[in-house]
Amino acid sequence: MAFIELPIIYKSLKCVAFSLRTLREKIKKVSEQQLFKVTIDNITIEVPAGTTILNAARQIGGEVAPPAMCYYSKLQGSGGKCRTCLVEVSRGSEKDPRPMPKLVASCRTTVMDGMEVKNITSPKVIDARAGIVEFLLLNHPLDCPICDQAGECHLQDLSYEHGKEGTRYEFQKRVFKKHDLGPYIQLHMTRCILCYRCVFTADQLTDKREHGVLDRGDHSEIATFIEKNLDHDFIGNVIDVCPVGALTDKTFRFKNRVWFTKPVDAHRDCPTCSGQVQLWMRGDEVFRVTARKDEWGEVKDTTDGKPGWICNTCRFEKKHINDWVIEGPSKVNRHSVIAQGHYIGLQKPEEIMPKVMHGRAPKLLMDIHSVSEVNRTNIELSLIDGPATSKTFNHSEKTNA
Amino acid sequence: MQTLKSSPPSGDRGMQALTNRSKILERKPMTFLESIYLWNILKGMMITFSHIFKKQPTIHYPEQTRPFSPVFRGLHVLNRDEEGRERCTACGLCAVACPAEAITMEAAERLPGEENLYREEKYAARYEINMLRCIFCGLCEEACPKDAIYLSETFTPASFTRESFIYGKKDLLIPDPVTKPAEFAAAKGIKN
Known part of the structure; x- marks a missing residue:
């Protein structure tokens, strides 16, 4: 029995090896094919399929890269919340060259082959971004003189570069009950722009997330539901990921x-x-x-x-x-x-x-x-x-x- | 003159005039009338006495003082708001704007119960201007986002020691308008 079966086993093994090899070649071919050519602000770059427009623009670098307040490349699932990175897609792809009807969030939109994107060359984008900055600043207090983030604040940079001088908002800015997050981290909820970066950080770097976004809409706030200290070993990183001064270092506060x-x-x-x-x-x-x-x-x-x-x-x-x-x-x-x-x-x-x-x-x-x-x-x-x-x-x- | 211009300079002629505007002085001996200087003295005295009837350019300082220009930049004042709370929040913008690096400060957090003293959550516990370094450019006033620092219409007083030119908060802070209205008015320059 065994003697008869041996050649068959040998043959089938050979067959498997061959099919594996062809499969590998096929994958190689596909991955070679799947370098997409994308043109951002008249600069063409080839990126692998599945790359977002934002990351493709970051590969070009400089002013072409749209600003991002909520997207954080080191945090999975971040992005798509602040709308700062809106870009205009003036040509969908090689196969479907129609432009996209609305501005798209570049941190969540993947590139297509032959896509043409306009960032700073599009007046629509610049106007929209000024509007986004105005929205972000509606409830953001202008207490930069007090804030420890001033000087390295992304919202400050964003409003200087993309914002308008005045605001049209006439109402009281929202206020919150103060929460204490322990001896290390200072929370200023009024400054928060709800980017969710700190939530993702706690999810992905610590075993158990103790803070999150409570309530909805205008009332949503970052807090621990029951007053609690944040004390995981890596929780301090929420200070670094916070784009504004909502989470700051208490050991550096006002020093x-x-x-x-x-x-x-x-x-x-x-x-x-x-x-x-x-x-x-x-x-x-x-x-x-x-x-x-x-x-x-x-x-x-x-x-x-x-x-x-x-x-x-x-x-x-x-x-x-x-x-x-x-x-x-x-x-x-x-x-x-x-x-x-x-x-x-x-x-x-x-x-x-x-x-x-x-x-x-x-x-x-x-x-x-x-x-x-x-x-x-x-x-x-x-x-x-x-x-x-x-x-x-x-x-x-x-x-x- | 013509010959000077046309001929090349030669060593034996001595010093040459740099311009053609030189005048040759007359060295004739004076006449008797000229030598008693009567007319010249009268002419001089005319000019002297004519000044009696002109407007005096000087004033009788300290009794009288000259008005300051509205853009005069003098001694610094740290302002308070209408409730008497300190406006300064120690944001450091004056210090970063200062070209002479004369301003230093240390910030502190407002404790509960100090709300009547300080306007914001953070305040300058220490605030110092080195008047020896200050060039009175007014950039600190321009940089201040809280209207806290002003350059007043006063000179920095003279002193015999260098130490007295390091102005701390007690020297700079304007008197409280609520508790000391008279001193506040005096500091503001309001005369009653």
Whole structure:
């Protein structure tokens, strides 16, 4: 029996191998075919099938990429909520060259072969985007002077670049009962634009999501249903994904403005996360720790190619310069306000005083630190848990006197 | 002059005139009338006495003061709102706008019960202007989103020490219009 069956088995095996090979070739052919040619703002690019218009535009880069407030490439299922990335499709595809009747959300629309997309070249898109910004700002308080996100806020950038100067809204902005999310994360619900990024972050990075969007319509708000602290190891990343100042770092709250701190790339040996972070320093003080961001304002991949989410320990607990190995100053776009006061390529003139004075120290008429009340050595603002209050300063005054 | 222009400069003629506007001085001896200077003195005195009837350009400072131009930029004031709460929220825009880097501040969060003191959730616990660095350009006033800092129509007072030019909040803050209306009016320059 066995002797008779052997050739048959051999034959059938051969047949399977052959069919596998043809299948692989077929897949290869299909994937070769499925590079779609798409033209965005008169720039043509070839992208694999299934790519969204937004990601194709990001591959081109620069101004062609539509802004996005809710889409986050590192979070699955994000996008399609804010309508900021609307584009005009002036030619559907090679097979069906009719234009799409309405503007489409580029983060949710996949490309077709021969598609032509207009972003900044379309006056319709620019007008629509100005309208979207107006909508987003209807209920968003204009408290940028107070907000810790100012200077790195995506909504601020968006309204500067795409918005109109005035608003036509005459009514009271919505207000909410304040929720406490624990010692690390500060929630300002009035600033929220309901992008759902923090919800996806909690779903995808933590075992159990404890916060979400409650209620509907104008009343919808981010909260924990029963007052609860958010304390999962990776929950701090909601601060980084928040495009506005709705979720901010409580350990950095009101301590400094972003543009007065200097971003520095640093790392540490962390058992829970990659430990590759960005420190926001002033002098030797570490005021804030965040994940590193790429050019789209999203969390950068680490050196081994994973998204660089960081853990709460790195973000909130390690506020001492000795905890970190500093790699060097982060690159900041020179158009950003954060780049102010960063003197790159500075050549310090030679100190000639000791030479002229024959080694004697020059007599200082005034040491500013002996007079100034700001930046006193007995108050380490960066090491205080929450924001400084009048107690912090009054207490130190008493100890001074 | 003609010969000077046409002929090439030669060493033996000495110094040459740079322009053709030079005048040759007459060195004739003065006559008797000229040598007593009577007419010249009279001419001079005429000019002197004519000034008696002209308008005085000077004023009697400190009794009198000159009006300031409406765009005068003097000593800084930190403003309060009509309820007497501090307007400044320590947003740092004045400090980032300051070309002389004269402004520094430290912010604090308003505690419950301090709502009558500070207008916003955040306020400047410390606010300092180094008047030695300040160039009175007024960019801080322009940058302020809260109408909190103003350059008043007063000079920075002179002082003998450098230390007294570091102005803190107690030097800059305008008196409370609710509790100290008279001092507030004086600071505003309103005369009763």
